[in-house]
Amino acid sequence: MDKPRVGLKDVARLAGVSVKTVSNVVNGYVHVTPATRTRVEAAIKELNYRPNLSARNLRQGRTGIIALAVPELDIPYFAELARLVVAAAEKHELTVLIDQTGGSREREQLVAEGFRAHLIDGLIFSPLALTSEELAARVDDTPMVLLGERVSAGTADHIVVDNVAAAKEATLHLASLGRRRIAAIGAQDFAAAETSRLRLAGYLAALEAAGLPSDDRLVVHVEAYHRADGARAMARLLDSGAAPDAVFCFNDLMALGALRTLLERGYSVPGQVALAGFDDIEDGRYGTPTLTTISPDKREIASRAVEFLADRMVKGSRVETREIRVPHELLIRESTGGQTRS
Amino acid sequence: MDKPRVGLKDVARLAGVSVKTVSNVVNGYVHVTPATRTRVEAAIKELNYRPNLSARNLRQGRTGIIALAVPELDIPYFAELARLVVAAAEKHELTVLIDQTGGSREREQLVAEGFRAHLIDGLIFSPLALTSEELAARVDDTPMVLLGERVSAGTADHIVVDNVAAAKEATLHLASLGRRRIAAIGAQDFAAAETSRLRLAGYLAALEAAGLPSDDRLVVHVEAYHRADGARAMARLLDSGAAPDAVFCFNDLMALGALRTLLERGYSVPGQVALAGFDDIEDGRYGTPTLTTISPDKREIASRAVEFLADRMVKGSRVETREIRVPHELLIRESTGGQTRS
16 A cells, blocks of 8 residues: 655655765654754655655664553543553654553453554553563563563553552541541552552551551442442442541542542531542632642653663663652642642 | 564464464454463463564554544543544554643644654544644654644544534523523633634623623633633632622633632632533532532543544545534533532
8 A cells, every 4th residue: 555656765855964864863863953853854755755665664674753651541541641641652753643542451461461562662651460570571572661560571561650658648647637447449459459558558557657557448449440430339338327527539530539438428528528639630629629649750750761761762671670650749729628729 | 672583484383373373463453362362371471472563563553552642641530532543542552642731832733744643543632732724734654633622724633522512502501590690711712712712702702692791800811721720710800899799611620620719718609609610520529518510521532532533534635524522511510509429
């Protein structure tokens, strides 16, 4: 289908540069001046030149594409992260192929095993279903950076948030308001549910530090982390007679669902029940009341992930695997009595 | 980087099938039984075989990848649409590369001109900045399906919602509640702002049909369609003394921003001001009050887009360009006095 009528030479002639320069632009190398790049791109456009990926690929083993594999794009946390990764990748002249795994084992295994490795130079992966052991057993050698809570597999660069500390901080904030029946929504039992386990550990540590007894009835399990799960969990919590006066939800989306249930049933928030979430998605800033939350530095997560990956793509496995923690902060908003808007 | 140690033959031997069958699986052809596909995929996995895109590409001119170019992934409408397009494409065994244009002219022009055409078999494009004329002037011949409100360029398949009818319906619903000062938030003036123009036309047609005078002070212009734009527009509307008793926002995201401003300033919704949006994003179902909205059939948009594109990829330009309208419905929720939840 692709008839390569127009070649590098034609572009070079029109742009008044060398074939090597056109090649540098086409291959996304950074050491080309903006003015030259603009001229070459104009010539490419005018001639409707299409670089021959096949030849290029064989020569260099590079596609200029990285994949970002996340569970679901309509979980706002991942949508916001995807936007930031696309922006960070642009600075490295990399195109991002976004892969939505749906959190399914099969799709995640395909991603980890490099099923599309011939298309991509590297992978930023936020796994949901795969365990650390499964990730460590990966044989594909495409450079990979892991995002999220998994205990490092030791075989890939890893970007994490301190989930235990953050969850503890959110729960202690609820205790500091004088709340004594603090519930947790978001417990999960399956093998790979590290996020849930770490946030639960932080919640329990906070109860202990605040001298509050833990009560199994206050810990609500969920299947997934959507609004509907939070809404249902909150209904179960209220129906159980556990009588919470505060709730820490393990993400904002569940907190927004829980908020809806509370208001629907006539509870005042934060008057009768104070509420905190995790992620700092935009929705939480515009709801009424606005949502207290843990805000991980998403911009930093995205830029470090791309940076690590770009570095790894150049240096291969000669660099030791690295793990970094990005900062987070507690944002106190109306759902726990704060007045700040952002 | 890619050392092709393992070949088609090795996979075929392990799976106990012919080389041709392995090739069919690798190339995503549909005429392979699920059982055979599973066996071949297991062998591919076990051997960590990577198909050689280059050779394949040269042979067939196919990559099995389609691009979905949308303005912004963290606008929930596009995130929801992306999820549905990924799901629809999976049924055609196509991988979706998601391209976030940011609504910028330059990025959209690159997309339209097929800058990455060597990587993709087809394109589903929701343009924001480019006009119909600019799209019609496209020289790249990669199969393309357009989404959204642009008047058809005549050169590409096109999937639309009847924006005028839908906006009229939403506005008439507000009028049917006895509201007489119905405002519109979302007017825009730039050349490519078709969405805005069509929804404004529907709003004005409804006022006329309801025998209500139009009032320029009730029409608020915005820069973009985010929550913050809606919040600011609502504040301007209230400050202007235009005294609206209902507001039709041209998308849900702005309506959620406007809702926040109204509640923050002590207005009751729908008591003093009734509110309707457009898009039916999930957030609107969980806010308090829940948001009345126009719900375009997003699943239908996604599946028809992929279907048109797959068809076009096979038949090329031999098929006449088609334009279809997908259905929409008005969902009456709490923000206009309705009680339904979905």
